[in-house]
Amino acid sequence: MRLIDLSDAKGQIRVEFGGCNMKCPYCVHIHQPVKEWTVDEVLDYAQKSTTENVYLGGAEPTLQKDLMPLIEGLHGMGKQVILKSNGMKPDVLEKSLPFVYGFVLEIKAPGDDVKAVMEVTGMSEERTQKYLKLLGESMNIAKQKWLRVWIRVIPEYVNAENMPRILPDLEGASEVMLYQFMSNPDFDLSFMGHDSPTPSWNELKELGNMVLEKVPQVRLVGERGKLVLTK
Numbered sequence: 001m002r003l004i005d006l007s008d009a010k011g012q013i014r015v016e017f018g019g020c021n022m023k024c025p026y027c028v029h030i031h032q033p034v035k036e037w038t039v040d041e042v043l044d045y046a047q048k049s050t051t052e053n054v055y056l057g058g059a060e061p062t063l064q065k066d067l068m069p070l071i072e073g074l075h076g077m078g079k080q081v082i083l084k085s086n087g088m089k090p091d092v093l094e095k096s097l098p099f100v101y102g103f104v105l106e107i108k109a110p111g112d113d114v115k116a117v118m119e120v121t122g123m124s125e126e127r128t129q130k131y132l133k134l135l136g137e138s139m140n141i142a143k144q145k146w147l148r149v150w151i152r153v154i155p156e157y158v159n160a161e162n163m164p165r166i167l168p169d170l171e172g173a174s175e176v177m178l179y180q181f182m183s184n185p186d187f188d189l190s191f192m193g194h195d196s197p198t199p200s201w202n203e204l205k206e207l208g209n210m211v212l213e214k215v216p217q218v219r220l221v222g223e224r225g226k227l228v229l230t231k
Contacts, residue, residue: 001066002034004058006042008049013079015042015070016058021088022131023122024108026154026181026191029059039066043073057084057104062092075099082146087138088131094141102146102174105138109157110165116157136169143172149215153207154181155199156192163210170214178211180204180222197223205229 005016018034020027046054054074061067062085074081075098083096084104093103109116111132118128139147149170151158158166170176182188183197201224208218208229218229 001037001039001042001064001070003037003042004029004032004034006037006045008045008051011051011053013046013049013051013054015054015056015061017056017061017064018059019063020059020086021063022060022086024120025122026120026152026189027059028187028189031189039070039073042070043077046074046079047077052078052080054079054081055084056081060086060088062089067092068095071096071099084150085138086131087135090134090137090141093138097141097144100145102148103142104148104150105135105142106150106152107135107166107169108152110162111135111169112165113157113162120154120157139169139172147173147175148219149173149176150179151176152179152181152188153199153204154192154194155203158207159199160203160206160210163207167211167214170211173215175217175219176211176215177219177221178204178208180220183222 002018004018007014020030061083071081080101082102082104083100085093087105108120114125114128118125121128180197182194201222204220204222208220211218212229212231216231220227
């Protein structure tokens with residue numbers, strides 16, 4: 001398994017995988033070095049930890065050939081597993097359903113704006129069309145469990161004007177996390193001329209209140225820390 005990092009902090013074991021089937025221009029993960037770990041090594045790490053929660057994320061976990069044995073092993077030792085994915089492999093999400101607590105899926109822009117999605121994923125039009133179909137399938141699968149939809153708020157692609165076109169896809173999710181782009185210098189590469197936190201915190205809150213119409217809870221993450229909005 002190709003890992004960027006494996007850590008146990010803040011009440012969560014985080015397994016950060018390397019490798020992705022997208023080429024998002026702002027992504028730091030595609031430039032980070034990876035190390036090879038066996039499933040047994042990761043399971044041994046988890047077994048020695050008293051932490052119950054395990055987050056499988058990084059770039060794209062579903063590309064790992066040994067992902068299912070890892071998930072099943074973690075489930076077997078009583079860990080609560082959350083699987084993050086870009087949604088391009090709904091078959092993997094389907095297989096993992098009995099063994100995970102829930103999922104994190106990302107929406108990058110309105111699904112009816114293929115050009116915008118092409119720009120933020122770095123993929124061709126044909127591949128983007130396929131991705132949007134697969135993401136829809138993954139959303140339907142993930143909504144059978146706890147689901148956080150993660151939205152990286154890059155103003156050119158997610159804003160108050162186009163958020164109403166995203167809202168229907170959020171129905172049925174457990175919560176939505178709105179992340180203020182460039183608010184964590186270790187998390188983003190500069191993109192579209194943005195090299196500081198954007199949009200403003202107040203604009204992020206405005207988006208959060210819009211989203212709250214469709215889901216029970218919205219998490220705002222940015223330069224001012226974290227804020228949870230609930231109905």
